[in-house]
Amino acid sequence: MGSKVSFWEKDALLSYDIIIVGGGIIGMSVAASLAERWPKKSILIFERSLVPAGASTRNAGFACFGSLTEVLSDIDTIGQDGARFLLENRWKGLQITRKRLRDQNIGFEELGGFEVIDSDVVRALGRVDEVNHLVGDFIPSYIQTKVKLDGVRTDQGQKIVSMHGEGQLHSGKLMRALEAYCSEKGVRFRTGASVGLIEKVNDRFKVQLDDAIRDRVTFSSSILIDCRNAFSNSDIEPGRGQVLLTEPISDLKFRGNLHIDEGFYYLRSVGSRILFGGGRNLDFEGEQVQEFGLHVPIQSALDNRISEILDLKTPPKIDMRWSGIMGFTKDKRPIVRLEHDGLLRAVGMGGMGIALAGRIGEMVKELIEEKQLL
Ligand SMILES: Cc1cc2nc3c(=O)[nH]c(=O)nc-3n(C[C@H](O)[C@H](O)[C@H](O)COP(=O)(O)OP(=O)(O)OC[C@H]3O[C@@H](n4cnc5c(N)ncnc54)[C@H](O)[C@@H]3O)c2cc1C
Structure with missing residues (x-):
């Protein structure tokens, strides 16, 4: 018999304040904002692929806010406020990312x-x-x-x-610089780690991952943030x-x-x-x-x-x-919300998530502050 994990693992390697699922630009930007705000909290990102594989490493690298016809289409479908929300957050988000990572590190021109x-x-x-x-x-x-x-x-x-x-940037360099920045701030990044079952037991999330050696290993956290974007199932x-x-x-x-x-x-x-x-x-x-x-x-x-x-x-x-x-998402607006009990989602970035990412991290931070989750 015996446990699949040791005391050492359970005490120092499997238990976190915040677990983020999905290591794309959004998962990492959320981690960056939270690590800046709460430097003492432990943060872990799970990414199912060895190198993040969704949109962030495979896009066109436009650091853009919306072309004329895209903005007009947004005004006509989600109204002036909705269109302005997207433009303003993309604009501000890009400034956050540029300041955090520096233009030369992300190939921004x-x-x-x-x-x-x-x-x-x-x-x-x-x-x-x-x-x-x-x-x-x-x-x-x-x-x-x-x-x-x-x-x-x-x-x-x-x-x-x-x-x-x-402007435009090098999406590979951006992701590399973002990972290095998160790592400097103490964020842990586990790749090749596909999250399966997520359960809430008492006041902790139990997060199960496949492990070839031990069949399954369970991690835990008090906050869980879903940043799986297109792979997040409902609503998307x-x-x-x-x-x-x-x-x-x-x-x-x-x-x-x-x-x-x-x-x-x-x-x-x-x-x-x-x-x-x-x-x-x-x-x-x-x-x-x-x-x-x-x-x-x-x-x-x-x-x-x-x-x-x-x-x-x-x-x-x-x-x-x-x-x-x-x-x-149906209305083009990204979903950044508290689902219940410490489970947050930041998904649905559409075809223009690069500039937005910096602001999405801040929105998640503001939501955690507002709801006093930490
Ligand atoms: C072809 C293309 C061109 C684009 N061009 C631009 C552009 O020029 N400018 C722009 O602003 N935007 C562009 N975009 C959109 C932009 O890339 C996205 O909005 C942005 O990358 C979304 O980031 P994300 O982190 O939310 O999603 P993703 O990058 O998809 O990250 C989600 C991550 O979750 C991981 N994951 C999924 N399931 C699990 C699981 N069970 N356990 C652990 N991890 C999991 C995935 O492997 C993935 O890495 C483009 C997208 C594409 C596809």
Whole structure:
């Protein structure tokens, strides 16, 4: 008989104040905010993959707040307050992450964000003042309309606008720097650790993980935070995103981020390469999955469109293709809430969680303070 764990393990390795499930940008940003606020509390993050695998390590690295047509669509669906909430928190969230990790460590560059406005939605230009007014107190002159862009083909009737303050970063470096920052603050990070059963026994969460040597090991905490995003089950709809990366392009003139087709396609420079993604609108249902994988028709559409968009002598050669899984809420607003008894959730970041992440960590911290959970 005998116990599967020793006294030493139980006393010092299995018991925490806070356990976070999911080691993406949100799980780690939450850990960073909580470790800054409560340096003496013990915090553990569980990540099921050896290197976090959801959206945070597989995205396009736009440090963006919302393109003109995306903001207008938000205003029309979730109202002015909802749209402003998203813009303000993305803007403030990015400042938190940049200050915490430093631009050079995350590859942040303010190369600019541009949007191609198609002729059939050109009326969007008539609402530029409305958007600029909405965000004027934190991003002055957000949308600019007198924009000239090198290296991008535009049809007759298409217009280009730019989004002030938008930048791009290296998503791998960001995650590496965030992990190092959390680690410096004393946060423990266990990878290859898939959380199974979670139970509340008396005033502690019991969290079960598979362990090849001992079958199962149970960890415990007084607060548990679900940051599994698309893998969090209830309320969240998964959405897979397809991406390709070209080889270096010798005659590439475009630098920055480009939003196309109301955000359904996104293209950016990565040095002299181009990262191009999107096309989920070609098969919403087929891409509503939690499994990684290439969707061939969508990848072919990306191949075709890249040459239509960029003004290049020859079609670029493709070096890599991959997919990542996003998590969507019904109203586009992320879920940050106390479910019950010390169980919190911070999930549903949609297709724009990078800039938001810094603020989501702060929101979780504010919620714990408000409810006096620690
Ligand atoms: C192709 C693509 C392009 C994108 N481009 C951009 C962009 O340019 N700009 C932008 O702002 N946003 C972009 N996004 C969205 C952005 O990446 C996400 O909003 C953000 O990464 C969400 O972070 P997260 O931590 O909530 O989720 P995730 O990064 O998915 O993290 C959740 C983690 O939970 C782990 N997990 C799941 N189940 C368990 C379990 N049982 N036990 C332990 N761990 C578990 C997963 O392995 C995963 O690592 C893009 C997303 C995709 C897919």
